[in-house]
Amino acid sequence: MRFPAALAAAIALVTTNARADLTDADIRGPVRVGSGWSSMYHARVLSLSFEDELKAKRLSDTLTVHVVFGMDGVRGPSYVNAAGETKHKGFLGVDIGPGFMWRIGPRGPAFVLNGTIGPLWESNSDDLSPHGIGIAARAELFPFYQDLVEAVMCPRGWVATYVLSGLHGWALARQDWLGSNAGQTYAVGLGIELGRNLLLPILGVVMDGACSAKGK
Secondary structure, eight states, X not given: OHHHHHHHHHHHHHHHHHHHHHTTOOEEOEEEEEEEEETTTTEEEXXXXXXXXXXXXXXXXXXXXXXXXXXXXXXXEEEEOTTSOEEEEEEEEEEEEEEEEEESSTTSOEEEEEEEEEEEEETTOOOOSXXXXXXXXXXXXXXTOOOHHHHHHOXXXXXXXXXXXXXXXXXXXXXXXXXXXXXXXXXXXXXXXXXXXXXXXXXXXXXXXXXXXXXX
């Protein structure tokens, strides 16, 4: 009888500690798409990205510092290669850097500013070694933001939690050096939350607050 009791106590302790660790946690995993202009290609481009934003430190009740890492890609104009195939110029960057989030009140909208740097790979090359480097600054506005604990507890229902809280607009400015070419990219677009939504059902089991658990 001692082993089941000890196991139950261990599970209860782990669950309690996990809940305590999550009370001030926040993470975002947005997917973004937008359109802009590239001085490197002298053409309109498509901007695509998937990044994780993990809170590192709370500076005040409304201001936090986070770490950003992920992928940021630019798809440029089309061209025809030597084999007669239609391809697109462009590149993919793997970026990392710091960011800040300012939230207007405990239930207000949130403004995010990120700065990242990382290597670049040309989309029309099979060479696995990096072809350049780029730096980027991105601003994001979340009109209906919820932090991670709010999202897990689901106080406003699943539509607000899984859809509205992750919708945001963004603006991007990049400076890239790609081989012998260099230039800037400016883009704007919309983003949705994907990474966090995959975590919420799991965290809901630990914190007893997921939308599904509350029947919403």
